[in-house]
Amino acid sequence: MYGKPMRRVAAPVALALGVAFLAVLATAAHPREDAVHGLRSVQTTTSAIAGAHPVTAGPRAAAATWCGAPTPVDLAPNVVAGHPVHWVYAIPSDGADSLAAVANQMQADAEEIDAWWRREDPARAPRNDIAQLPCGAQLDLSSIRMQLSGGQLAGTDARFRAIADGIGLAGFNSDFTKYVVYYDGPVQEADICGQAASSPTGFGVAIVYVQACPGVLTAPVAAHELLHTFGAVPDGAPHNCPAPNDGHTCDHQGDLMHPFIEGATPLSAQLLDPGRDDYYGHAAGFTDSQDAPWLLQLDRQTPFTVSISGPGRVSANVPGLQCTQTCTTTWNAGTALSLAATPGAGSKLVRWSGACSGAGGCNVATAQGAAVTALFGPLVFRLRVTISGRGSVRSSRSGLTCRPRCSATFPSFTPVRLTATPATGWRFRSWAGACRGTRPACSLPMNAAASARAVFVRRR
Secondary structure, three states: OOOOOOOOOOOOOEEEOOOOEEEOOOOOOOOOHHHHOOEEEEEEEEEOOOOOOOOOOOOOOOOOOOOOOOOOOOOOOOOOOOOOEEEEEEEOOOOOOOHHHHHHHHHHHHHHHHHHHHHHOOOEEEOEOEEEEOOEEEEOEEEEEOOOOHHHHOOHHHHHHHHHHHHHHOOOOOOOOEEEEEEOOOOOOOOEEEEEEEOOOOOEEEEEEOOOOOOOOHHHHHHHHHHHHOOOOOOOOOOEOOOOOOOOEOOOOOEOOOOEEEOOOOHHHOEOOOOOOOOOOOOOOOOOHHHOOOEEEOOOEEEEEEEEEOOEEEEEOOOOOEEOOOEEEEEEOOOEEEEEEEEOOOEEEEEEEEOOOEOOOEEEEOOOOOEEEEEEEEOEEEEEEEEEOOEEEEEOOOOOEEOOEEEEEEEOOOOEEEEEEEOOOEEEEEEEEOOOOOOOEEEEOOOOOEEEEEEEEEOO
């Protein structure tokens, strides 16, 4: 069940950043229990605080201009490799499309959050999903129209679940991704600014309600909800607020995860776990959001090179690696990758080398100097055999019985053994071409098309 949201009451108006609660998101997009059950949900509301002290406000970030074109899909490959934070603009089926204006705000908020995070922790920054746009690297911002109307999505109780379902059905359902959704539709309770739900290790959704909470800046709401998808504030945190504000910190009013913030306070006036003891950068045994894989570890970046030989491509389960030729991507050190090799038409994966071996799957952890090579080759190579004199040549694999010439195709990179047998009154003298020597047996690696000649002479 969703927790009861906090309401706006008498002035002064403040922002109550979330009431933590547990919810089950049993969606068609995420039917697996490990992905959708028992997820911690939070929601952001505005409310008055009796006796609250104002927070000193810093300057508002300058406006940005997003120069992309609307697309309903997640562009690939990601410019920044690793677990991404993907941004989505969503409207109800009957809603007006204001992407041109809201996209600029989303881009500005993303830049503001990135700068703020680096200020609070010079070794970390959110791994926003970035694309190369005409004006440079900016958000890979997706736009979708929901299947439900604004009226169907206005109610508080089912709205979050319906929006999470909607983006999942639209294809935004990766277990490696956190989704920041700016929902631009009507809401019945304008004091609920945002909601979020997530598994700490997988799919998560942080929603900012664009038409709610007039006067409240969206960047602090987006950052607050995103941190909730990283697992903040965990049970066991020493300054976890008592119910109904649990899931937040109550020791410092300037903490981004405090239950309340003045509505017009910019993100620059907020702090990231200033005591480093509740949810970020602590040494305790409960969840530490500083370790979230959706953060770039700026002090632990390492290159990872995939070399490709032959017609094929290599991709990783974690977004950011799709190589059609030799490529190098940069990752948080220690990122676990499962690589898949996809051969071109008429080809196959021959073998991995480097950090992986064999011709099956490749599981590797990124580290300094770690690299893999994928060798692709044709499915088969042709082998031609000719005979000089009288005799025969047979192959160890069915396909060749030569008198006096023959050819056949054999699986590539699988050795084939040829045996020369002289006719009565004749003897084998030597091989020529791909086979050499005077022994009657010859082994060919079949790493290319080959031709061999067996020479027989009369006995004296």
